[in-house]
Amino acid sequence: MIGIVGGLGPYGGLDITKKIIDETAARSDQEHLPLLLFSCPNLISDRTAYLLDKSNVNPGKAIAAILRQLEMAGATIAAIPSNTAHAEPIFSVVQDERARMGSTLKLLHIVYETVRFVDENYPDTTVGILSTAGEQICSLYREAFIRKGFVVVEPEGSQQEKVNNAIYDEDYGIKAQPVPIANKAREDLLLVMDDLKKKGAQVIILGCAELPLAIPERDYNGMIVIDPNRILARALVHSLAPDKLKPL
Amino acid sequence: MIGIVGGLGPYGGLDITKKIIDETAARSDQEHLPLLLFSCPNLISDRTAYLLDKSNVNPGKAIAAILRQLEMAGATIAAIPSNTAHAEPIFSVVQDERARMGSTLKLLHIVYETVRFVDENYPDTTVGILSTAGEQICSLYREAFIRKGFVVVEPEGSQQEKVNNAIYDEDYGIKAQPVPIANKAREDLLLVMDDLKKKGAQVIILGCAELPLAIPERDYNGMIVIDPNRILARALVHSLAPDKLKPL
Structure with missing residues (x-):
């Protein structure tokens, strides 16, 4: 199952979800891939504010906690549809937290x-x-x-x-x-x-x-x-079901 | 948290998710409502085929199982963005299964x-x-x-x-x-x-x-x-945060 960390912002999570469906070759509803979108914008503090030193709450911890919930709900591969969340000061905290929790979920990197x-x-x-x-x-x-x-x-x-x-x-x-x-x-x-x-x-x-x-x-x-959101969507489909990836 | 049973079809789950975000008055990402979209089209057999006696698998059981997963992940109110899933022969099985599992999740009815x-x-x-x-x-x-x-x-x-x-x-x-x-x-x-x-x-x-x-x-x-998908989205927002529902 594909897990999406939504909510940064809410429309970004929606956008990659749509692109995953768009990029999947399916002749019926049943042939589409299982997907979990966890959109909890209330839990994730502003990314740009942190990078610009306007906030000292690193949103990386909340992102890692949501990745953990996706993993516990059955996701085997996940992505974060936000460029800013991949800036090193945030993404390194996501990875440190994941290592601490012993996560085995595969996480793709947008860049x-x-x-x-x-x-x-x-x-x-x-x-x-x-x-x-x-x-x-x-x-x-x-x-x-x-x-x-x-x-x-x-x-x-x-x-x-x-x-x-x-x-x-x-x-x-x-x-x-x-x-x-x-x-x-x-x-x-x-x-x-x-x-x-x-x-x-x-x-x-x-x-x-x-x-x-x-x-x-x-x-x-x-x-x-x-x-990049479309590329990330294609990479998720390719990882889970390469035969279902639509041609470019 | 709002739970959405997606995947019947995948675009229907996407559509109500977009409408929940559209109908929420929010000045920042953080003011949007927490939401979980569980889109597992592979688990839910065709609704119309069942109603037309072309299949004897009642999709109500799978829908109830997904509602249970949404509840366990923290959803307190949920909806199924599909008219057909609310036809009595399917919806009655959803409700029977929920009663059997002791579900306390509030489930709205599209009709x-x-x-x-x-x-x-x-x-x-x-x-x-x-x-x-x-x-x-x-x-x-x-x-x-x-x-x-x-x-x-x-x-x-x-x-x-x-x-x-x-x-x-x-x-x-x-x-x-x-x-x-x-x-x-x-x-x-x-x-x-x-x-x-x-x-x-x-x-x-x-x-x-x-x-x-x-x-x-x-x-x-x-x-x-x-x-009706927009009305269902508005009813979800109203139930969770009446002060955030946009005016009509």
């Missing part, structure tokens, strides 16, 4: 699964990373790609500001206005992607859970667009 | 919650029912509304055939082609709703989980359109 997917399907490409989840997530993606020999390009200066505002602006940002997405948020992101294309990007990583809401395309301006 | 909602918000109206989940669900809605004093109108003959085909047709039916919905499925359903309007309908019940995919409107041609 490493994404890098592995790109390496298998689009090797030797130049990768552009879009992210606002703080420097820790950007550098996690950047370093993992560079370690595999990829060339990495990122938005700088006013371009990075456009990405931040497309997500956080209180008027037109995706967090403030998710349905429908404001034209300005989407158009600014496309401009940044065009700029990364000029810098040589062949693959774009949407390294923040809000970005696929504004950029649902799987390719844009000749570049492959990668949604 | 009775829908009737109660309409009675509270749109009393003394004429209600039109759209359903294809077999005569048992139609009559469950019909009888519950009549008991409360409502006048009930339903599609007949070629009109009922239009509804069945809009859901089951292998070319244009919603089950075969959910994204995007075929024009013919939606247009036929709108024609049937226009016909119910002529018969006096003021409220339309979308008594089959596929119908809200084709008819997302909350009102149409002067009639109120009711999505």
Whole structure:
């Protein structure tokens, strides 16, 4: 059974659950994979606040406790659909707690699964990373790609500001206005992607859970667009039932 | 905590989970309600096949077993997002099994919650029912509304055939082609709703989980359109945290 740590935020848990179902080849309800979504946002303190030193509660402990509950309910493989939760200061606590509890649940890592997917399907490409989840997530993606020999390009200066505002602006940002997405948020992101294309990007990583809401395309301006939540969903299906994974 | 019996089908469990989050007034992730979605479609045999005597496995036992697991994981209130699972031959087995296991989990009923909602918000109206989940669900809605004093109108003959085909047709039916919905499925359903309007309908019940995919409107041609999954989601939020229920 697949276990999902939901609630960070609630729509992120919903999104990966939908993608697991979408990516499973099934001709009837019964052929779909067993799945447990544990969405307890009330138990998990804010990830970004912790990383920015605005809170001293590390959410890693609560995440590990939920993973334990998923394991006790029968999950054999699990994932955390949040880029920020994989930042080292949080994820290391998750892993320490799991070791302390003697967990044998297999836990996938959103960044490493994404890098592995790109390496298998689009090797030797130049990768552009879009992210606002703080420097820790950007550098996690950047370093993992560079370690595999990829060339990495990122938005700088006013371009990075456009990405931040497309997500956080209180008027037109995706967090403030998710349905429908404001034209300005989407158009600014496309401009940044065009700029990364000029810098040589062949693959774009949407390294923040809000970005696929504004950029649902799987390719844009000749570049492959990668949604890490979808890659994580595919990796879960592949681990549990490789024969049921839909073709790309 | 809210428990959801998912997997009948997988998208139905996803749909009510989304609606619980949508209907909760929350200014941060942490203010959302704790929720457990147990989606084990592999454990639950086909409901319609059982009702139509094509299978002799009553899915009620598996549904009760999942409710037990939700209860043991901490759920205090639960729902089954499927009209068909509430047909008497299945639902009575769910309730018998729960009684045998000494369950104290509160379980909401999709039909009775829908009737109660309409009675509270749109009393003394004429209600039109759209359903294809077999005569048992139609009559469950019909009888519950009549008991409360409502006048009930339903599609007949070629009109009922239009509804069945809009859901089951292998070319244009919603089950075969959910994204995007075929024009013919939606247009036929709108024609049937226009016909119910002529018969006096003021409220339309979308008594089959596929119908809200084709008819997302909350009102149409002067009639109120009711999505029972959304009503069930609202009833769950109201039971757990009445102050967090969004206004209609």
